[in-house]
Amino acid sequence: MSDTRTIRLTVNGETGSYTVPVRQNLVDFIRNDLGLTGSHVGCEHGVCGACSIEVDGDIVRGCLMFAVQADGAEITTIEGLAESDRGAALRSAFSARNALQCGYCTPGMLATALDYVEAGGAADRAAIRAHLSGNYCRCTGYQSIVDAVCDVIEGRVEA
Amino acid sequence: MKAADFAYEKPDSLDAALALLADPDRDASPIAGGQSLVPMMNFRMAMPELLVDLNGLDELRGISADAGGGLRIGAMTRYSALEASDLVTERAPIIAMALPHIAHAAIRNRGTIGGSVSLADPAAEMPALMLVLDAEIEVQSAKAQRRIKADEFFTGLYETALDEGELVTAIHVPAAPSGRRFAFYELARRHGDYAMAGVAIAGTGDALEDPRIAFFSVSDRALRARGAEAALAAGDVEGAIAALDEIDFAGDLNADAKTKRHLAGVVLKRALGRL
Numbered sequence A: 001m002s003d004t005r006t007i008r009l010t011v012n013g014e015t016g017s018y019t020v021p022v023r024q025n026l027v028d029f030i031r032n033d034l035g036l037t038g039s040h041v042g043c044e045h046g047v048c049g050a051c052s053i054e055v056d057g058d059i060v061r062g063c064l065m066f067a068v069q070a071d072g073a074e075i076t077t078i079e080g081l082a083e084s085d086r087g088a089a090l091r092s093a094f095s096a097r098n099a100l101q102c103g104y105c106t107p108g109m110l111a112t113a114l115d116y117v118e119a120g121g122a123a124d125r126a127a128i129r130a131h132l133s134g135n136y137c138r139c140t141g142y143q144s145i146v147d148a149v150c151d152v153i154e155g156r157v158e159a
Numbered sequence B: 001m002k003a004a005d006f007a008y009e010k011p012d013s014l015d016a017a018l019a020l021l022a023d024p025d026r027d028a029s030p031i032a033g034g035q036s037l038v039p040m041m042n043f044r045m046a047m048p049e050l051l052v053d054l055n056g057l058d059e060l061r062g063i064s065a066d067a068g069g070g071l072r073i074g075a076m077t078r079y080s081a082l083e084a085s086d087l088v089t090e091r092a093p094i095i096a097m098a099l100p101h102i103a104h105a106a107i108r109n110r111g112t113i114g115g116s117v118s119l120a121d122p123a124a125e126m127p128a129l130m131l132v133l134d135a136e137i138e139v140q141s142a143k144a145q146r147r148i149k150a151d152e153f154f155t156g157l158y159e160t161a162l163d164e165g166e167l168v169t170a171i172h173v174p175a176a177p178s179g180r181r182f183a184f185y186e187l188a189r190r191h192g193d194y195a196m197a198g199v200a201i202a203g204t205g206d207a208l209e210d211p212r213i214a215f216f217s218v219s220d221r222a223l224r225a226r227g228a229e230a231a232l233a234a235g236d237v238e239g240a241i242a243a244l245d246e247i248d249f250a251g252d253l254n255a256d257a258k259t260k261r262h263l264a265g266v267v268l269k270r271a272l273g274r275l
Helices: A026-033 A078-083 A088-096 A106-118 A125-132 A142-153 B014-022 B037-042 B079-083 B086-091 B093-101 B113-119 B125-133 B226-233 B237-246 B257-274
Strands: A004-011 A014-021 A052-055 A058-061 A074-076 B007-009 B028-031 B050-053 B063-065 B071-074 B136-140 B145-149 B154-156 B167-173 B180-188 B195-204 B209-216
Touching (some): A052 A106, A074 A078, A088 A106, A106 A125, A106 A142, A125 A142, B014 B028, B014 B050, B028 B037, B093 B125, B093 B180, B113 B125, B113 B167, B125 B195, B180 B257, B209 B226
Parallel strands (some): B028 B050
Antiparallel strands (some): A004 A014, A052 A074, B063 B071, B136 B145, B136 B167, B195 B209
16 A cells, blocks of 8 residues: 655645655656646656656756655646747757657657746757757657757747 | 655754654654655665655755855755855856756755755766765764865765764865866766766866866766876877776666776766866
């Protein structure tokens, strides 16, 4: 029988209380308990980046936190980003540039790219690659992803 | 790929955390950023009975200048906070040089300096930086506090001089002498991955007096290359590379010991080129 805790957290603006096994990781909680399946689970050891989400404004690996550790936190998933204006230009650019590929890595790529764009990152392909290097694309569609990020930074895309 | 069951406590004071870690009846493990521990738990390489979450302990966070021109860095200070710190750039520039190579932004937002030092992963950057900076590791148990020189801290593969129930609470970086120069270089398959070989170097002035050379990801622990330091002090770069034979090189999944020996020479030469 797993040890459980009741946590209170805000996900995409909605606050709730949930009872979770302490061994449950945060991205499994988001997907299985909240039904927000945009964040993907790839490697489960912090390498692939498919589970990237925002916790208290910072991108983190959803597979490397336990849900119990998010007690009191404010979380934004890819669904939350989609509902707000944030990231709309990136979504358009990914679509226009065929950077979506199979889509598995896309939520993590968008969250990580948004982190770069919002921090005022330059349209420098090497710097963009370095920032996105923690996210694997299994279709190897990196070129078009970097193109899309450059398009947004250089203002070539309407949201 | 899921962690085994465990009990969880998130103490709100250092004393409470140390009391939990001192319990002889429970196999307790502290969790800092968890960026190495959680994967190890998912792989079932680590199966603590009790996880003591240090993330509520603000007293372990923060970077402060000490009167002697050095730094005190709280163990729970995250890599992202180190990246944002002008004090770190001024007083421990080699930490600033290494940070972009430590995993990725999402991991640096959680990972902590104290967690990395405590884990003593042979492939991690931070232990080698501690050696080059001649840092002292401040540790505390329920009974006492002490400081351990970095040179005595890393004792083997994931092994440190920490005793049962002791927790790393801070890192003390001494003031660098005037004219101290630093360089850092690592070879990795993908930016942010663990290095295949890496090195950190310090030396004073043009003649590189009092050189310190520390390697990571080439052996069972971060280590100084003292023979290479002696050769470098005499201005003999080729001699420094030859002296690397003193290291007990260990292979990993990516490269055997012979390749590590070669890569160590490569990274040393490239780092020297950046001094």
